[in-house]
Amino acid sequence: MPSQMTNSQIDRRDAWITISIFMGILCGLSAIAHFAILELNPTSLYVGALMLCPAIAALVTQKIRGRTISSLPWAWGNWRSNIQAYFIPAAYITLAYCLIWAFGLGAPLNPETITEWSDELGFPPNVPALSMFVMIGLLASVQFVKSLGSIAGEEIGWRGFLVWELRKVMPFGAVSILSGLIWAAWHYPIVIKYGGGNPVFQVACFTLMITSMSVIMTYFTFKSGSVWPAVIFHGAHNIFIQKIFTPLTVDTEGTQMWIDEYGLMIPLIVTGFAFFYWRKAKAEGF
Structure with missing residues (x-):
């Protein structure tokens, strides 16, 4: 007769079942949002819907597996x-x-961006340095806080749920690596459609x-x-690239690379x- 499964084997099997349920729900929900972004219009509403898919998949999986939503790592952690x-x-x-x-490889302090920021802030055009510093401060604080809601939609799924299951x-x-590859692949349709350059090169850079x-x-x-x-x-990464440094960079030959x-x-x-x-994690026993 075959030997009975150990508790460890049962736990591992249950973890893989949970991961499979999560991935199935995630793929189904994300396919709808990707279709809307790629075939209808890349509006921020559709992008926001896509960003909520990992959280919804995680919460539904929790319910399917008979777990409480409160068991996810909601606590603030440490400062x-x-x-x-x-x-x-x-x-x-x-x-x-x-x-x-x-x-x-690119030139700093794009004057067009700084002029746009001055207009948006209502500052006179003869104080570009003030406009730049005030806008950077507001983007790094106010805009950062505003972005956290949609970003939490992703992170509840990725780091609030998936990595803990994979850890088992x-x-x-x-x-x-695996959670990162899944996270990267989830973006691929948008990278390929809207990246604007060589898709193989851009997917490789984005994945790394x-x-x-x-x-x-x-x-x-x-x-x-x-x-x-x-x-x-995740919020800081997006703000500093998308809202601050890329707009402040003037394209020269090869800049987009x-x-x-x-x-x-x-x-x-x-x-x-x-x-x-990675070395710190190994040294600390993670």
Whole structure:
């Protein structure tokens, strides 16, 4: 007669069942949102709906598996992790764009952007430095806070649910890489349709960036026992790239190969950060 399954084997099987349910729901919901974005109109409402899909999939999976919603890692965690989660993306993005500007891969302080910011703020055009600093401050604070709702829709699914299930069946490194690859692939339809460049190159850069980010975010998730460092990290990453540094960069020859989330510089820099946190995770027993 076959031997009975051990408790460990049962737990692993249950984890894979849970992961499969989550992925099935996620794919179904995301397909609808992707269709709307790709075939109807890439409006922010459809993008927002897509960003809610991981959270909805996680919450529905919790109910299907007979778990309470409150069992997800909602607690604030600790201030140190949350503060670091804000400043780490600010640091690697600032470093990446400083290198881009220093090596002439793009020019700094786009005057058109600064003029637009002056108009938006209602400032006179003869104080561009003031307009720039005030707008950067508002984007890094007010706009950052405004973005957290939709970003939480993603992170409740990825770092609030998926990485904890994967942790039951694989070590830290595999959790970080697999969850990062899933997270990256979930974006591929939009990257391919709207990236505006060579899709193979852009998908490769984006995947390296997202997977490296996943290592850092997973580290802080497990260290704090909370989803909030990942939400904060994700929000800061988006704001500093999409709202601040990319608009401030003037295109020169070949600039698009290096800037933004589909260029090469940020993936290279964040990969260095990821190796540091991978080693920290190993040293701390994650």
